[in-house]
Amino acid sequence: MLYNTKLLSVVFIGLFALYAITKVVKSNQGSRSFKTQIASVDTAQVQTIALYPQIAQQKEIKFVRGKQGWVAQQGKTQAMAESGKISALLADLRSVKPQRLVANDASKWATYQLTDSLCTRVKLLGNNGQELMTLLIGKAGTGGESFVRLPNDQEVYAIGSFLAANANKGFNDWRNQEVLKFNLPSINKISFKYPADSSFTLIKENSTWKMGEAIADSALVIQYLGSISAKRSNQFVDGFTPQKQPDFILELSGTSPVAGAPNARFIVQGFAANNEVYIRTSVNPSALFVGKTSGLFDTIFKAKGDFLKKEPVDEEKKDNN
Secondary structure, three states, rough: OOHHHHHHHHHHHHHHHHHHHHHHHHHHHHHHOOOOEEEEEHHHHEEEEEEOOHHHHOEEEEEEOOOEEEEEEOOOEEEEEEEHHHHHHHHHHHOOOEEEEEEEEEEEEHOOOOOOOOEEEEEEEOOOOOOOEEEEEEEEEEOOEEEEEOOOOEEEEEEEOOOHHOOOOOOOHHEEOOOOOOOOHHHEEEEEEEOOOOOEEEEEEEEEEOOOOOOOOOOHHHHHHHHHHOEEOEOOOOOOOOOOOEEEEEEEEEEOOOOOOOOOEEEEEEOOOOOOOEEEOOOOOOOOOOOOOOOHHHHHOOOOHHOOOOOOHHHHHHHHH
């Protein structure tokens, strides 16, 4: 009986020692593979962003910080970038922290779209082209997750960020897409300048909109202004330079919402060419937009009848005729 008790004690001690050793080994393995910080960067030091989005077959897009904001470049095409989207991308990259380790060898890279050919790659550069960070971005997970890895590491991590969606965009999605942006109540004059004698002007007097001697339908005018007050488009025209004066002009003017600031004034120009109308605005003067086939022209440039109240049809008179 005493022998059996001693034997059981030895077996128990052995099993406990084996359990303790296993825990220590696993703990050491985990500490080698799971990072508390994948990458971080001082975004104020970033001067250039090189992006290779998967959605655009990894064709390079460069963003260069300038005095007027970020400039986007792809090949020979340059355009002002939308600052809010660049800020969101940099905010995601400021501190990349893992939520969990999802794979620790290359066999799983394709599952998370993190092979060299499937991923979106982003590189941040400082002064003199100094590389500050390079990160490979895979697919989006559920619940606002993105999957990432470092270029020379095997491990794939899930991070709590919309980085996969924020980074994987084509060139036009990064460009400044503003066509018009203004404070609707501040506008008190709308001028349409067209070829021949079809031009006209709407003027607001107190709460009434007038078109010459005629009274315009104020509801229609307000509806029109509302439809263009925050107008955007991603249909850009590159490689076309207007060679003549605009065929169509819209001018919006009014008071400034800020005391002491210049009065509000916004201009939209339409250039007819190549069976199209190309749109340029004072809000985004470096961009040209497709107007005719995109519907932008019809949204912005209206006829007199679009602001006159439609008389109801007298069905009785119509039947008698």
